[in-house]
Amino acid sequence: MSRAGASCLSSFSSTAKRVIFTSSGASEDGTVRARRWLGRATKTCLGILTGAAATVLYALDRSALEAGHTSVHPPDHPWTFRGALSSLDHSAIRRGWQVYKTVCSACHSVKYVSFKDLVDVCFTEEEARDIAAEYEQEFEKLKHAQVEDGPDENGEYSTRPCKLPDRVPSPYPNEESARAANNGAYPVDLSYVINARPRGRDYVFGLLTGYTEPPAGVELRDGQAFNPYFEGGSIGMAEMLQDGLVDYDDGTPAYKSQMAKDVVEFLVWTSNQDWDCRKLVCFKGICIGFLLLATIYPIFRQRMNLHRNTRICFVPRKKPCERKECQ
Numbered sequence: 001m002s003r004a005g006a007s008c009l010s011s012f013s014s015t016a017k018r019v020i021f022t023s024s025g026a027s028e029d030g031t032v033r034a035r036r037w038l039g040r041a042t043k044t045c046l047g048i049l050t051g052a053a054a055t056v057l058y059a060l061d062r063s064a065l066e067a068g069h070t071s072v073h074p075p076d077h078p079w080t081f082r083g084a085l086s087s088l089d090h091s092a093i094r095r096g097w098q099v100y101k102t103v104c105s106a107c108h109s110v111k112y113v114s115f116k117d118l119v120d121v122c123f124t125e126e127e128a129r130d131i132a133a134e135y136e137q138e139f140e141k142l143k144h145a146q147v148e149d150g151p152d153e154n155g156e157y158s159t160r161p162c163k164l165p166d167r168v169p170s171p172y173p174n175e176e177s178a179r180a181a182n183n184g185a186y187p188v189d190l191s192y193v194i195n196a197r198p199r200g201r202d203y204v205f206g207l208l209t210g211y212t213e214p215p216a217g218v219e220l221r222d223g224q225a226f227n228p229y230f231e232g233g234s235i236g237m238a239e240m241l242q243d244g245l246v247d248y249d250d251g252t253p254a255y256k257s258q259m260a261k262d263v264v265e266f267l268v269w270t271s272n273q274d275w276d277c278r279k280l281v282c283f284k285g286i287c288i289g290f291l292l293l294a295t296i297y298p299i300f301r302q303r304m305n306l307h308r309n310t311r312i313c314f315v316p317r318k319k320p321c322e323r324k325e326c327q
């Protein structure tokens with residue numbers, strides 16, 4: 001910048017008038033107010049529209065009918081662990097494990113669960129050790145087993161009882177043998193089935209308790225049963241739960257719906273092992289957030305008050321600069 005320009009600028013700023021309005025309301029003119037009102041109205045309309053769209057989507061999702069799907073939507077069950085502050089029922093998880101072990105483990109694996117995960121969730125360490133020891137782990141077959149017991153000096157893999165860190169062994173060594181034993185249908189791994197299916201807990205509960213006679217016109221192949229909650233209706237798994245099938249440790253009567261509910265709660269836990277912990281951390285985080293907000297907000301209000309209610313205007317001199325070098 002030239003010397004002349006700089007001196008002109010300095011004379012401008014030295015003579016500029018600084019006007020401070022401390023009340024924004026008094027200085028507001030009609031246009032500003034109208035623009036604000038328009039902004040607020042647009043935001044309100046957008047909010048209402050978004051809310052309406054979300055409601056329609058939710059209603060469609062809950063509806064029992066859905067184009068392109070050939071299964072019935074399972075009913076919404078009032079699970080006790082659904083609330084923001086409610087935990088899983090750990091005695092139900094224990095009973096659910098019993099159902100899995102007695103019934104489902106004949107065909108389904110839970111290969112992402114290890115025995116040590118059960119400790120302090122539904123069993124003591126001793127109990128989990130005993131449960132693990134009941135399984136014979138065949139390392140030759142179970143390629144996903146994480147503990148390599150062998151090869152020994154002759155290059156052979158050996159079988160040994162499971163230990164706490166081992167994962168729960170699968171009933172079949174691979175998918176082909178599982179299909180061969182189940183008329184070509186594949187019993188999926190159940191570890192994450194609740195998260196993998198839409199509305200998983202209601203779906204699995206519905207599936208286990210919803211077997212019916214096939215409607216007229218539906219032909220079932222050998223080994224198939226009819227279940228309206230399964231896509232297509234024909235399922236390669238027969239009805240597995242019958243009243244009194246499991247002898248519960250805690251003496252709970254083993255009705256079909258009780259067993260289905262317990263095994264679903266167990267599977268909710270296998271799919272979300274940090275379920276309770278996550279809620280606790282969230283709750284603590286929200287509490288700390290509110291405390292911080294309550295502390296920071298008054299300070300923020302105090303600091304920002306002047307800035308928010310101040311308008312600074314620079315009013316230039318009306319007369320042009322009289323200095324010779326500015327002409």
Ligand code: HEC
Nearest residue numbers: 103104106107182185186187188204234235236237240263
């Ligand atoms: C005798 C073997 C057998 C037993 C025992 C068994 N299932 Fe199945 N299950 C199957 C087969 C086979 C399929 C696959 C069906 C198909 O694809 O047509 C299946 C499918 C399923 C599905 C549906 C998966 C999907 O793709 O949506 C779930 C959920 C399920 N089983 C849960 C269980 C539970 C829980 C138990 C224990 C209470 C159990 N099953 C016991 C053989 C079995």
